[in-house]
Amino acid sequence: MAARLELRDVGVRFGTFDAVDGVSLKVHAGEVVGLIGPNGAGKTVTFNVVTGLQPATRGAVLLDGVDVTRAPAHARTGMGLARTFQVVQLFAGMTVLENLMVAAHRFTSAGVVTDALRLPGRRRALAAARERASAVLAFLGLQHLSDVEVSSLPVGQARLVELARALCLKPKVLLLDEPASGLDPAETADFVALLAEVRATLGCAMLLVEHDMGVVMPLCDHLVVMNFGRVLASGRPADVRDDPEVKTAYLGTPA
Amino acid sequence: MRLYIALALGGLPIGAMYALQALGIVIVYKTSRVFNFATGAIGLACAYNASSLVDHGVPIVPAIAVAVALGVLIGILMELTVRPVRGTLTRTIVTLGWLLLLQGVVGVIYSSQVGTNEPARLLQPDPFISLGVLQYSQDQAAVIGIAIALSVGLAVFFRVTALGTATRAVSEAPDAAKLLGIRVDRVNLVAWGIGGGISGLSGVLITPLLNKLDTTTLVIFTVQALAAALVGRLSSLPLTLAGGILLGVVQPVVFRFVSTSFPSVRGTDELTALVVVLVALLLFRRGGRRDAVSGGLEPVPIRPLPTGRVAIASTVGVLLAGLVLPLVMDDVGNTSRSNITQTAVWGMAVLSLVLLVGVVGQVSVCQAVFMACGAFGTGIAMLHGVPFLLAIFLGALLAAAVATLVGLPAIRLEPLELAIATLSLAFTADRFLYSWVPFASPDSNRPVPRPGFASLDPGHAAAGERNYAWLVVGLFLLTAFDVASLRRGRTGAALTALRSSEPATAAMGFSVTSVKLRGFAASGFIAGLAGGLYAGLLQGASGAPFDFTRSITLLAYAVIVGVASVPGAIVGGFIVTLSTLTIGGTAEVASGRSASTVTLLTGALLIGILVVAQDGLFGLLSRVFRFRRPQREPVAVTA
């Protein structure tokens, strides 16, 4: 069976600088893969290539065996990709529920005309989107935030809402870019437990970028380490952690 | 061939003037990153000033000196009003206010001379100076010489003087420049002064070449200046000079070329300039100069319809008192009914801008062109036997299609660039589209009978007028309600989301391009609908109510009342109607004193409101209101 998500020799070049240089990795169904590496290693750029926000200079991205390298970002979402951003990108001026409803509208189809003329399709679409959004909020235990305007949320809650918004898309593969940065230790522990529950209940595969080993080690089945745009090492978390080359990359001196 | 060369060389003096005006734009942009849309209007003011001085017996040279000093003064005053405003785009809108203000002032002061003035010759046309194939009159030669001397002189000035270096520092990094001890404000002031002076000089010099002086021609020259400035990439003075001269040289050739096959075509000069503007804007991108123009309006999400009993009651009250009640009452005359219809129509036009500026976050300075598409489209459809209501719908669809076309480059352009492109389009439509025969009719008034309403009951013309008013008011309320509750719908939610984060919206499965274009199409549709309904009211479509001044004033009203405010659109509609009433009856854009007064006031109000409150009257009022009332407890957000 083809992997849920596969990168084959992906490269991104900015001018003369290779931000990503020949990265290959696979995420199988139900698997959680951690993508780690020092600052500027090219993890976020890799994410952008996967989600279609950044065109790849070379290589291929495959979703369930289908080549999506040329597909636009919104089409990939339709094929089961969802992501969160390193810098939280909620829709300002909207409530939490409204933010989630934007995502939930992926499964509705009311167009401009239906909206403007208030045809029955509009009501149906809104009801369906609201139902989906509320269900996800309930699942994550965030119902009490439903009517809060998102710009007034503290970082920890904003990150949870962004996760909820991504889950509204019913993803097959969930990409999380440093979801625990900005959280305090207690919040981080809660977040790890929550992600474990998401995984157990929804069974979606995840690709996780994170610096905090306390998040990476308990969650990931597989680790990929990047440095200077290349894959430095990959394997089982414990093995990778003890790899001397990885330590060098992180600490800068031979271990 | 010889003929074309002669034609081209004949365009040289005018081209030099385009270049001079463009220099005015570039010098201001180089330092303050603000696009001065009022260059043409400064030229206009100074031209009238010089011309009337000469008429009063002042010798030529002092007259020119006074006029240029006036230009410098206007430039300085502009800088002072731009300074307190945040954001490049908003600052540029302030210059649109100045455009209106100056055009209005000239109209008021010189109203007796408007359009009829025989401009004073600054230099005697003879003796001729021979230049190979062609002879230039003395004033033409002087103009070319001055343009070349000024652009070379300024280029050298900016390269070698301390002020030039400071200018560059200020434009690259204003905050850092401040820390280095450069007096940023003073550098800006000097740049605006020089820019204003040059714009004024070009206006003074150009009138004898044109052999006429009226309140629009020189303002429309802005489009040529925009084109030349963009060819110069908004930074290079020699390239700007070349761009202006090239444009002047190419235009007579294009005109000759086109008019041999289509004798009735007008406005090819503006059309040529528009093409140059668009090509230059799109190439800009290719060149990778992302910093060329930047900045947008602060995102102002449309507030949902006011909730709470007081708010609802007052909104309904305004609507009833303003629109519905006079309709129900029997004894109001036809005139006031048609005024209500007008209010609703213009309200709808302002609404289309509320949608575009407030939700899509793009500034269009050509909304009246979309209206004209609706109006003429309705007329054309009715000519082919389409019933009135369906024809209006088709006209609105045409406007939506045109708006989508305009939106297409907007995907790639920054908001300020789009403002440049749409303003150029508004100027061009004035001169070209509204007199283009397949579109407008030869006598420039396309009949739009409205059989269902005028002759509904032949004995009671009033009934027809009233029913039509009901139709328009009903459609206005429907669109107002739609726009107000837009955010709750599917597309509206995506549009609102787009303004905070395009990547995140794409990640939610929405195509950014398609969502933006739908916003443009919807805005164009509403504007087109308003245009078609307006044509129905006048029972005819012509270009006059949709000229460039209208496009700018519509934007002005949207900004003045607040782009985030739907009830504001009604107020905007009232203002437009009131302004047309003062002109006298329906909005034939008269060039009389009262029309100029309205333009003047609109400009002044736009500048004033942007200096005081960028979210418009409604934002200002609501802040004053909230300030008075005790603040409500913020919602607790702890888990």
Ligand SMILES: Nc1ncnc2c1ncn2[C@@H]1O[C@H](COP(=O)(O)OP(=O)(O)OP(=O)(O)O)[C@@H](O)[C@H]1O
């Ligand atoms: N659009 C761009 N143009 C040029 N360089 C870029 C661009 N985007 C990213 N880079 C560069 O690519 C490199 C990789 O960046 P990336 O954001 O992927 O790092 P990262 O691994 O996510 O680091 P961090 O842990 O800090 O988030 C960096 O050196 C960055 O400066």
Ligand SMILES: [Mg+2]
């Ligand atoms: Mg990153």
